[in-house]
Amino acid sequence: MTLLLDTATQDLLFREARTANTFTEEPVTDEQVQEIYDLVKYAPTAFNQQPLRVVLVRSAEGRERLVRHMADGNKPKTSTAPLVAILAADNEFHEELPTVLPSFPQAKDVIFGERPVREQSAALNAALQVGYFIIGVRAAGLAAGPMTGFDAEGLNKEFFADGEHSVLAVVNIGKPGENAWYPRNPRLEYDQVVTTV
């Protein structure tokens, strides 16, 4: 046994945690989201670029604008989850580098001067942060329902008028409701995933 996490924490974050498809009406507060963010913000990104941006959808009007871009199968749960978060990559993250990477402020132009380089880096690193965020939601005792079934271009335009953001995932957040889970799907075995050279 090499893991330092106790079994309850392993279960909370990974083994018993499940993607929820229904939720109770218990609200998710801004304070909860801030605690989640203030924990997972420390996880690493390349050049400390932190490209993830989060839009919390709280108003009825915002919910309506969101749901119409979701795939049909995702509309009911996106309509009813206590909180929905839009997770996007900021393709202009490099503007912050002089502040967040004080040891190498020139990275803003030397490494990330070209938009295609930024887009590729933001997509990878914001996706890492989506993974951290999902773990953080679970660490707060909440269930996450991450979804990628949506009209990405529609969502980008709807919520990021600047044209500089790419939505990667939309995540329902709340306490799991009735029949929240599908049966657990099989995971690949170690030997199917890991090889050694």
Add this chain to the structure above:
Amino acid sequence: MTLLLDTATQDLLFREARTANTFTEEPVTDEQVQEIYDLVKYAPTAFNQQPLRVVLVRSAEGRERLVRHMADGNKPKTSTAPLVAILAADNEFHEELPTVLPSFPQAKDVIFGERPVREQSAALNAALQVGYFIIGVRAAGLAAGPMTGFDAEGLNKEFFADGEHSVLAVVNIGKPGENAWYPRNPRLEYDQVVTTV
């Protein structure tokens, strides 16, 4: 306080965990990697696609083949870390869907029949899994040193002759050595990242 993790676990996984740049000589065993994998494999991916593939570099010859594709600044630590893992997206992950998604085996062809769709999905979901893997390394009491500075096309060809894999990150793994850390870089504030509609 809404987080269910105790402070020591928050520190272990996020707050005190740091990207290591030097390592002790203490080996990292296959058993440790298997425990990490068998924990983080439960974290979610879209359609349970699990596109991450891992190559552990253990032989001197494998290390030499790896290091020559790394950026110069990453060569010394990649040469000396106790274990280096190459993390890649398998762009043919859909072949496993009939097994790992028994409720919707047709997804293999209906959703993922076209290579560009698979590549985009594998890149996002394998990146989520890179994030989970880094958290798992930390859960095992080890330090991760994730790197994206390498010749990606060179690594793809060197370690995946089938042409079906895209390397996303290379991660040094071990116990932190002397002067392992750079100073902690600033994180973006909540209000810089999270907005509400």
